[in-house]
Amino acid sequence: MNENNRPVDIDMPADPVSAATHADPYPCYAALRDGPPLAWNEKLRLWVASRADVVEQVLLAHGALRVRPAAEPVPRAIVGSPAGEVFGHLVRMNDGVAHQAHRPALQRALAGLDLNAVHVAALRVAQRVPGQQPLSDTLFSMPVQAVAHLLGFADDALAQVDRWMRDFVACLSPLSTPEQLERASAAAGELMARFEMLAAVAPPRHGTLLAAVLAESAGDARVSRSLLANLAGLLTQTCDATAGLVGNSLIALMREPSLLRPLSGTRNGLQAIVEETARHDPSVHNTRRFAAEAVTIAGTPLAAGDAVLVLLASANRDPALNPDPDRFMPVRARRRMLGFGHGMHACPGQALACTLAAASLEALLPRHAADFDAQRLRGWSYRPSVNGRIPVFH
Numbered sequence: 001m002n003e004n005n006r007p008v009d010i011d012m013p014a015d016p017v018s019a020a021t022h023a024d025p026y027p028c029y030a031a032l033r034d035g036p037p038l039a040w041n042e043k044l045r046l047w048v049a050s051r052a053d054v055v056e057q058v059l060l061a062h063g064a065l066r067v068r069p070a071a072e073p074v075p076r077a078i079v080g081s082p083a084g085e086v087f088g089h090l091v092r093m094n095d096g097v098a099h100q101a102h103r104p105a106l107q108r109a110l111a112g113l114d115l116n117a118v119h120v121a122a123l124r125v126a127q128r129v130p131g132q133q134p135l136s137d138t139l140f141s142m143p144v145q146a147v148a149h150l151l152g153f154a155d156d157a158l159a160q161v162d163r164w165m166r167d168f169v170a171c172l173s174p175l176s177t178p179e180q181l182e183r184a185s186a187a188a189g190e191l192m193a194r195f196e197m198l199a200a201v202a203p204p205r206h207g208t209l210l211a212a213v214l215a216e217s218a219g220d221a222r223v224s225r226s227l228l229a230n231l232a233g234l235l236t237q238t239c240d241a242t243a244g245l246v247g248n249s250l251i252a253l254m255r256e257p258s259l260l261r262p263l264s265g266t267r268n269g270l271q272a273i274v275e276e277t278a279r280h281d282p283s284v285h286n287t288r289r290f291a292a293e294a295v296t297i298a299g300t301p302l303a304a305g306d307a308v309l310v311l312l313a314s315a316n317r318d319p320a321l322n323p324d325p326d327r328f329m330p331v332r333a334r335r336r337m338l339g340f341g342h343g344m345h346a347c348p349g350q351a352l353a354c355t356l357a358a359a360s361l362e363a364l365l366p367r368h369a370a371d372f373d374a375q376r377l378r379g380w381s382y383r384p385s386v387n388g389r390i391p392v393f394h
């Protein structure tokens, strides 16, 4: 029995972190939502927020709750390396005043994208990704190469940027091996050099995301290292999360092939599948916050230094957020989700991510739809991760 006097199901995840890569974490999340607003997990030594209203409160308390522990702004394993330099500049990973300065430019540039044009460009890039590589790798290549293209990289550089990005994001996980950390630093150095070259072209190529970010950062006569790192950060933010969204959308279609019929590959239909997947089985299951000072959240006093695990995927299935939340419904009157965060650090790339994922699906379906039944039988597992849900197809 567990602390709520429920029988412990042997198929339940061992804890709310390993839930992200469990075959079916949703009963575990439902049990957590029935518990206290913030539940102390002794094994992980952190507080767990699982209900939508509590997740929102935690993410809105950005004065007291920060994205990194005060004592370790950059993970120890990469401090002093090129990867550490990039990490230290990312608005996603920091709450410093200097970081806040870049946020509006990134938000406005992403909000200004013409998503129809993005879909057309992303589809063209995705269709050129070679079909010989395993599907589980293609999930990454299609959206990453599309964002590299949007930023202004030439077609012949896209595959290389994709490889560097895969190496670089490996260092963002606490599960990274020393070899991965070394490769990540080499990749970070190369990426920064490439972004420097791209940004040095004056004026930057019209219509690119790079030109839009630079225009929104007007006043910076010289492009700073921190802005360059945040441009590279647009690729890191795309990489794992969008790969997972594409993969989990494919799984939704494999589980329920009848979804394909009314769509027959239409753009709006695929967009609806992707958006419902982002709610129902998202690629980012959790994020964390760290108390910089004592604070009370949902009636629970937290001490300075306490950590909170914020279960975004659980919040998406909270019946208080969406009616009938366990049902996969591409058409919903008012779909609400917290899988892209909330408050100051909320994802400015949500619409872009869904567009990239829909374009990737459009490119993947002609290649793989005929194999869906066989793929469902072969099955899939999830890449080792503490927060991402990214399938590996067997």
Ligand code: HEM
Pocket (backbone or CB within 6 Å): 067, 091, 092, 093, 103, 106, 147, 233, 234, 235, 237, 238, 241, 242, 245, 282, 283, 284, 287, 288, 312, 339, 340, 341, 342, 344, 345, 346, 347, 348, 349, 350, 352, 353, 354
């Ligand atoms: C399915 C794909 C994606 C998911 C699930 C996702 C999810 C998230 C989440 C949950 C956060 C907030 C984390 C936190 O508060 O702790 C975030 C932040 C961010 N995302 Fe995304 N994201 C995705 C794709 C993208 C894309 C394509 C871009 C841009 C190209 C992007 C750019 C960013 C940036 C810049 C931030 C930091 C915002 C800030 O701190 O001000 N994301 N994302």
